[in-house]
Amino acid sequence: MSCSWWQGAVVYQVYPRSFCDASGDGVGDLQGxxxxxxxxxxxxxxAVxxxxxxxxxxxxFGYDVSDYKDVHPMFGTLQDFDALVAEAHRLGLKVILDYVPNHSSDEHPWFVEARSSRKSPKRDFYVWRDPKPEGKLPNNWLSxxxxxxWTFEECTGQFYYHAYHPRQPDLNWRNEELVREMLDVLRFWMERGVDGFRVDAIRHLVEDENFRDNLPNPDWREGDSPYEAQLAVNTTSRPETYRAVGKMRQTVDEFGERTGKELALIGEVYLPVAQLVSYYGGAEHGPLFDAPTNMHFTRLDAGSWNARDLAAHVEEYEAALPAGAWPNWVLGNHDRPRVASRLGAERARVAAMLLLTLRGTPTIYYGxxxxxxxxxxxxxxxxxxxxKSAPGYGRDxxxxxxxxxxxPSAGFTTGEPWLPVAGNHREVNVEAERKDPRSSLSLYRRLLALRRSEPALSVGSYRTVSADGDVFAYAREGKRESLLVVLNLGSEPASLPLSGPGRILLSTRLDREGEKVEGELPLRPDEGLVLRVLQR
Incomplete structure (x- = not known):
């Protein structure tokens, strides 16, 4: 089977402010x-x-861009970026860069000029609307x-639209000059050697051209995010959004054809499966994203941690994928609570096995x-x-x-960290866990090594075997080998009847490797196993 590099890859997300600070100013940087x-x-x-x-x-924190073709001095220079890419490539690592096409900073020169006058040449780079009578908002859209x-500009007497912070005005992807500028941003970074892009907030890219109100969400309940009180039908996933992504795809592919380099295009898509898969593309819009991100697992918690629901989601996703599309899985990121906080330490280990043994490209969040x-x-x-604007939903x-x-600073900086170091860092850290063969770090490293050595895990097929009680089991099959992944999601011992003999390749407890099993497979609480299926 011939695969693109990103199909068999594991992606590691680095949040630059928090990864490693080489300068000592308390904020992570490129040299770090x-x-x-x-x-x-x-x-x-x-891939990084x-x-x-x-x-x-x-x-x-960087998702409000004031210059798309440079590096913030806090992080370093373009030369530092080039050196990072060169070192990553020397080590066999790909580099994926965030691309933020939905909005800029209000300090971007485009917006500074656009807000100065209704006649500004850059005015149409952004989304403006007259007030309703008595100065009322143009419509009911929420941030x-x-x-x-909507935020009102006294200077020109109009509101501008922002899907996020008022200082993040939305770009107008109906303006062809703006589109050319933003596609040129992709070319700029591809010339500097990046191997792909993760495209931020893509569903917000284009809004309803008639500015119709969004509908109320009948399922919204008190305590839910205020934004979710509406069904964002007129502000997200508009038909024009797909056409814009098609232009990004074409730009990336043209560069790849010219240079002989294969680049990945990943889309940030927080959507149910039926809508998520539309971002792979199809007959109407052509190919779009290689991987519209499946964020389902970022919401896993104790209430949704059960075999039936997990298996149902995996099967729904697999069945919905367009022909030839490749799945992907995200367990944690910079916007959602960490997996070990959502599930607890032991279940987080089982979740790691789930992430790294399902069919598809997984993403690991730093730490x-x-x-x-x-x-x-x-x-x-x-x-x-x-x-500050929605207490209880902060991402710090x-x-x-x-x-x-x-x-004291967890080896992150010699200065004062920009955010406090977590209190458990004296035990939970790279230096300590590298020395401990049973640590979480050791488990991840062994899972990654197993995934790399077993084509059945990296590119093989998927088939659900069991989702009964607390046990979720599935087969991963390649041309010559068959593996069985068995996860006990419960806090009590469990078992799974086996149809034939097997040998344990890896346990989340890191203590049963090599054990031959047949008949009834015993599972300890919160234990995951990977078995090689043996011939009788």
Whole structure:
């Protein structure tokens, strides 16, 4: 089977502010990331995804871009970026860069010019609307960060639209000049050697051209995110969005054809399966994303951690994939609580086995391989704009510094960390866990090594075997080998009847490798196993 590089790959997300600080100013940087690439190669991942490193006023920590073709001095220089890419490639690692096409910073020169006059040449780079009578909002659209999605500009007497923070005005992808500029951003970074892009907030890219109200969400309940009180039918996944993604796809493919380089295009898509798979493309729009991200697992918690629901989601997703499409799985990221906080330490180990043994490309969030949990942010120390506009939904706890060792700043910086280091860093850190053969880090490394050595895991087929009680079992099959993954999702012992003999290749407890099993397979609480199916 001939595969694209990203199909058999494991992606590792680095949040640059929090990974490693080489300068000592308390904020991670490119030289710090470069110094730790050897660790990632040792861990066994294949690609490094960098969250934004562009110039930015950091209202949303880099997702408010003021220059798409440079690096924020806080992170370093373009030369530092080039050196990072060169070192990653030397170590056999791919580099995936965040691309933020939905909105810019209000400090971007385009918006500075656009807001100065209704006659500005850049005015139509953004989405403007006259007030309704008596100065009322143009419609009922809401911001993901809380409150209305419209901000009034006194200077020109119009509202501008922002799907996120008021200082993140949405770009107008109906303007052809803007489209040319944004596609040229892709070319700029491809010329610098990146191997692909993770495209941010793609479903928000284009809005209803008639600016119709969104509908109320009948399933919304008190305590849910305020943004989810509406069905965002007129602000997300519009038909024009798919056409815009098609232009990104064409730009990336044209560069690949010219250079002989294969590039990946990954889309951030928080959507149910039926809508998610539309972003792979099809007859109407042609090929779109290689991997529209499946975020289902980022919402796993104790209430949804059961065999029936997990198996049902995997089967629904597999069945919905267009012909030739490749699945992907995300367990944690910079927007959702950490897996070890959602599930607990032991279940997080089983979740790691789930992530790395299903069919598809998995993404690991930095520190999850250690079992890092959400940090504690003291009152008044919040940095995330969401924490200020929608209390209780702040993302700072999942962005605390990486734990490299047990020193006070966790080996992250010689200065004062931009966010407090999590309290368990003295035990949960790279230095300590590298020495412990039963640690979470050791489990991840062995899972990654097994995945790399077994084609059945990296590119083989998937088939559900059992989803009974607390036990979720599935087969991964290649041309010559068949593996069985068995996960006990419960806190009590369980068992699974086997149809034939097998040999345990890996246990989440790291103590049953080589054990031959037949008949009834016993499982300890919160234990996952990978077995090689043996011939009689």
């Amino acid at each position: 990331i470069k110094s730790k690439l050897g660790y990632l190669a040792w861990l066994g991942v294949d 995804w960098l969250s934004p490193v562009f110039p930015s006023p950091m209202v949303d 993901e960060f809380g409150g209305p999605a 999850d391989e250690l079992g890092m949990t959400d940090g504690e942010i003291p009152p008044g120390a919040e940095r995330d704009p969401v924490a 706890p999942v962005r605390t510094p990486m734990h490299w060792d047990g020193t």
